[in-house]
Amino acid sequence: MQTSSGPDFIGLEEAAAMKTGTRVTFVPGMPAVFSEALKNICFVKGVPLIRVVHPHMGIDKATGKDRQEKLYELTSQTGLPTMFHNEERPRNVWIEQLALAERIGAPGSPSLIPDDFELRSEALGLCAVVMGEDGMVWNMRILIDTPLGRKYGYSEEACSNAPDKVAAVVSLIDRRLEAQEECGSQYLVGKTLTAADVYWATVSISILPPPPEIMPVTQQNKRALEYFAMNSKIPAISKALSPRIENHQRYILTTYCETPAVLGGDPL
Ligand SMILES: N[C@@H](CCC(=O)N[C@@H](CS)C(=O)NCC(=O)O)C(=O)O
Incomplete structure (x- = not known):
């Protein structure tokens, strides 16, 4: 099963600096369940995602620094995934990510949060x-x-x-x-x-x-x-x-x- 021909991932700092688009963190190659679920929610909603590499837990051997220091600075937490949309505050919890996806979903996409x-x-x-x-x-x-x-x-x-x-x-x-x-x-x-x-x-x-x-x-x-x-x-x-x-x-x-x-x- 070929999976190497994409998708592209960008770095966290680049994602945080962008002013448009929906950017979500992933561990490339891994179906980390919260990221995978958000990806599927956005797929159903017709929201195109820019994929971002989620920094790993632990200390970087070369610099001696916590690999998630920047992530924490940007989002005040370290959980996977974080979600940026345009210039809005980052969303780190599934229910906020879901509400955002529902709001920015493509016209005609299924409504995932019932009105009733x-x-x-x-x-x-x-x-x-x-x-x-x-x-x-x-x-x-x-x-x-x-x-x-x-x-x-x-x-x-x-x-x-x-x-x-x-x-x-x-x-x-x-x-x-x-x-x-x-x-x-x-x-x-x-x-x-x-x-x-x-x-x-x-x-x-x-x-x-x-x-x-x-x-x-x-x-x-x-x-x-x-x-x-x-x-x-x-x-x-x-x-x-x-x-x-x-x-x-x-x-x-x-x-x-x-x-x-x-x-x-x-x-x-
Ligand atoms: N904050 C997320 C939970 C996501 C989550 O628990 N992610 C785990 C991986 S399955 C994680 O990255 N934990 C590390 C951490 O929180 O620092 C939510 O409630 O939607």
């Missing part, structure tokens, strides 16, 4: 248990002891509770899809695509990796994809994953998102 407040509360509620603190991604990150996991409160106790919490979110999504099917909808909320479908389908790759036709393997993501595959076999998670979850993920990714995913980096 009841449906909106359902869609954003689902997004919050998937993307928010102590949600699915949060708990997926503390399944193992890594520097990133430690940033999010890894401890032996938190780690031992994490599989059940991930599984509880998977089951909630599964029950929701089942009820929606009975109403004749293939979406998580209402009768149309919402942000909940795009966020869930994208970040669920971390517990249910899709085939390379959807998510190409790169030198940079090979280990991450192996780790995602291991997550899918953790007993509590494996028990909660259903064909319905898999079908929904594949349907949303192949119908609404750019597949195969365009990641940059180097092909295997």
Whole structure:
């Protein structure tokens, strides 16, 4: 699977200095789930992205400086991704990034935040248990002891509770899809695509990796994809994953998102 012929990435300082365009940080070659999800949200909304290299955690050996010092200076945080649009303040949190994408989306693109407040509360509620603190991604990150996991409160106790919490979110999504099917909808909320479908389908790759036709393997993501595959076999998670979850993920990714995913980096 060829992924080397693009896309181009620019540096953080160049991105921050630009006065027009939508610039989002990525780790080239990696489907880091928050960046990947924002990329898919922007793809659905017809918002063209300028890709920016997100600086890695840690100290630069040559300079002795924190590699994320500039990022922190610009955004007062270091999480991936940050999003710049025109000369507006940077957005660092998914719900603000989503609201921005919804606002700047192309005319005629799907509305991802329902106008109806009841449906909106359902869609954003689902997004919050998937993307928010102590949600699915949060708990997926503390399944193992890594520097990133430690940033999010890894401890032996938190780690031992994490599989059940991930599984509880998977089951909630599964029950929701089942009820929606009975109403004749293939979406998580209402009768149309919402942000909940795009966020869930994208970040669920971390517990249910899709085939390379959807998510190409790169030198940079090979280990991450192996780790995602291991997550899918953790007993509590494996028990909660259903064909319905898999079908929904594949349907949303192949119908609404750019597949195969365009990641940059180097092909295997
Ligand atoms: N702030 C983001 C979360 C993004 C996030 O947690 N990114 C992780 C990688 S999955 C990260 O870069 N963490 C490092 C840090 O926050 O310094 C949001 O809530 O939307």
